Amino acid sequence: MDNSTFWNIIEAANRETDGDPEQLAEKVHAALQQLQPGEIHAFHSILCEKLRSSYSRQLWGAAYLINGGCSDDGFEYFRCWLISRGRAVFDAAIVEPDSLANVVDPDNDCHECESLLYVALKAYEKAAGMQMPRVRGSYPPEPLGENWDFDDPVETARRLPRLSELYNV
Numbered sequence: 001m002d003n004s005t006f007w008n009i010i011e012a013a014n015r016e017t018d019g020d021p022e023q024l025a026e027k028v029h030a031a032l033q034q035l036q037p038g039e040i041h042a043f044h045s046i047l048c049e050k051l052r053s054s055y056s057r058q059l060w061g062a063a064y065l066i067n068g069g070c071s072d073d074g075f076e077y078f079r080c081w082l083i084s085r086g087r088a089v090f091d092a093a094i095v096e097p098d099s100l101a102n103v104v105d106p107d108n109d110c111h112e113c114e115s116l117l118y119v120a121l122k123a124y125e126k127a128a129g130m131q132m133p134r135v136r137g138s139y140p141p142e143p144l145g146e147n148w149d150f151d152d153p154v155e156t157a158r159r160l161p162r163l164s165e166l167y168n169v
Contacts, residue, residue: 001035001042007087009043014086024084025115032123041132044120047083048135054079054094057145058159062097064150065163066104066111077112084113101162 013027032040063078064070070078082090085103092099104111124132148155157164 001039001046003046006043006046010084011086014084021081021084021113022115025113025119028116029119029123032120033126035123035127037124037128037132040120040124040127041135044124044132045135047116047120050083050090051076051079052139054082054090055139055143056094056097057143057147059093059097060143061148061150061156062093062100062160062163063111065156065160065167065169066100070150074112076117077114080116081111081113084116098160098162101166104163104166106166 009028009031010024013024013031016027017023032043035043059079059082060070060075063075067074067078082093082100089100089103093103121132148159150156153164153169156169163169
């Protein structure tokens with residue numbers, strides 16, 4: 001399992017759904033069930049790496065704005081949603097979180113995909129008959145980037161102008 005294969009699984013699942021995160025998680029789970037335990041573990045390792053690499057204050061601010069608030073857990077579920085949108089969306093948002101203005105639906109107040117966290121764990125357990133070994137690595141103690149008040153509309157508009165306009169901040 002490599003980075004390209006990881007994204008191919010995510011993007012194939014996207015093509016088979018109407019954008020619903022839960023349906024996507026089910027499709028990813030079905031694809032993972034076709035793999036050997038080592039490949040499933042590698043998929044989960046790549047997912048964890050993507051979650052770590054997207055642990056930034058700027059992206060958290062975007063999630064806060066998009067979802068109308070965002071706890072620690074909510075930020076993790078948001079980043080799973082971000083991964084579920086595919087490589088191009090993910091990569092663009094890592095560089096410039098305001099690019100999500102091209103992707104989000106302001107009429108949908110929940111851009112999360114918690115289920116994506118568990119699909120590999122469940123597929124591995126079924127394939128191997130045991131729980132998946134723990135993936136090594138952890139988040140930095142603090143999100144990357146400068147801290148700022150997500151409830152400050154002036155600062156939010158300065159940092160995320162397109163999303164702020166879209167969400168009438």
